[in-house]
Amino acid sequence: MKGLSLKQKGFFLIIYITTVILLVHSIISKNITLELSGIGDMVFFTILTALTESFTVVFKNMSVSTTFAITITTYILFGPFSSILILVLGFLFRILKVNNKQYKHLFNTPIYGTVFNCCAIILPIIIGNYVYNIINNSSLTILQQNNISIVVFGVIYFLINALVMSILMSLMTEKHIFYCLSSSIKIGIIHFIVMIPVGLILAMIFNENKYWGIVCIIIPISLIRYTLLLYSDSKSQFIDTVEALMNAIDARDQYTEGHSRRVAEISVAIGKELKYNQWSIEELNIAAMLHDVGKIGVSDAILNKPGKLTDEEFDAIKEHPVIGIKIIKDIKNIDYVYPVVRNHHERYDGKGYPDGKNGDELPLSVYIVQLADTVDAMASDRPYRKGLSESIILEEIKKCSGTQFHPKVAETYLRIVEKNGGKLP
Incomplete structure (x- = not known):
């Protein structure tokens, strides 16, 4: 953790410890059961997660990825424990291109950062799962429980993830936590809302058509991602041109x-x-x-x-x-x-x-x-x-x-x- 302030180190440790405690408590209280889905299914969705994470489109302080849809899909299909394993393994195997030149992967990322990012995946699932189980034990009808609990799980996941990342951003930039959190919510809320129904649809398609159904859906989603990437690249080039022109003006x-x-x-x-x-x-x-x-x-x-x-x-x-x-x-x-x-x-x-x-x-x-x-x-x-x-x-x-x-x-x-x-x- 060289280069980190005392506050930053403390925050990382708090997230590590909180994640472990809540995970152990969830297993002991049987909120999360140690049940694994089929190896083939897990490998398939792990590869899918690695691909969606690798193809994340980043522009300025915004990023667009379909990984959250995979989170919803795996949670519905396989439950929280398998979902956690799939998402963490997929994240570890990602290879993300940054700055149009360098590639970010497991072997060139500090271990404390990798562990923190894994906690930022696990912690929202654990907390979201608590709320999911509360709703499913309520007096609502089965149909209401299924629909409401998944939507609430998605919202809780988004908010917890945004909170964790906003606190980190606040510590890194010394900006107020409420500013960082409101910015994260404003930027990400529409994307996450869209991804919840996409995750539901992927789960239904997988139940009906297995792997080929998912592949057929991922192709148009990938085309959308490619379009976003082209837009991001052209936008970046435009801003680079504007900055070059600005520097030329000031140099005169x-x-x-x-x-x-x-x-x-x-x-x-x-x-x-x-x-x-x-x-x-x-x-x-x-x-x-x-x-x-x-x-x-x-x-x-x-x-x-x-x-x-x-x-x-x-x-x-x-x-x-x-x-x-x-x-x-x-x-x-x-x-x-x-x-x-x-x-x-x-x-x-x-x-x-x-x-x-x-x-x-x-x-x-x-x-x-x-x-x-x-x-x-x-x-x-x-x-x-x-x-x-x-x-x-x-x-x-x-x-x-x-x-x-x-x-x-x-x-x-x-x-x-x-x-x-x-x-x-």
Whole structure:
């Protein structure tokens, strides 16, 4: 466990011990019986699990896999003990491609991480099985018991797994546990809800048609997975291109190198505080990275002038939002970027440029990037002045809320700073 903090080591040990205690208790209390299904069935579903785990589609902090459907299927068909063995063995035999280059497998993963991941599979099954047995011992009809108990088992599995992984994420990133948990639930809930009926269908097909039935169903699911992989790859390539363009823009201006990246980071922080969903945050990040793309069309002599600009030079700088739209107007599927590129120098009171728009005439994303852009500009050193102090920047935001800045965005940013102990994000 080298490299882990004391809290992280403690959490790993708690999960190990809790899993062992609950598993032993379940066996002693006969909530879980040590019954194995046929060897052929177990081998088949273990291979299937290894394949679905190996073909997990990962994009940013999201992942899409059909393994949860296999969890539901094996639990229905063979019970908790066989399901645990199948899923753990399948996980151990997976070979997952990461970063489009490296492969992650049992032999290059730290043993403590492998054991933790196995516990993250076993623990939700044990707890879900407790609830499943409670429902099945209730006064509901057999049909109600079967349907409700499986759905509840799936929900419990998802929530326990999300909780365990969110606590780990919180310890690794030092973000609040509730933030990590809410993010995990928002990202994963739809996927897990869809996988529950898929697992039920796979169980019914296996009962009727055995292995060939499962194979016939897995083929279209694999095609869906392949489509998601293509989308993930194209999305990653697009973002890599955007970042390369952003770096090229910033490299032209020696006084504001790294500006677009910092603006994007501040914008994303505001979007998260406003509870934007993952896709909206992704769009906001891309728009912020490209907000100054029009500076490509501005002379180097003006961009890198070591002093204050003349009125004519400032008028040339003020053309960069319009130039930016001309540069990106033919790129498909990035309409959400256009308002930010054109209007990030507008003001809430309508005294900005190039169009003099105000208030609700512009989407909130414009005002988010506008504030982030202004904050970084105030904090950055320039040839004719040093960067402003944090206290002065905060006073400016308070003073200009409702005039230069959208009051909701200004209030949100100030709240972030307060949560950050008075430090600018």
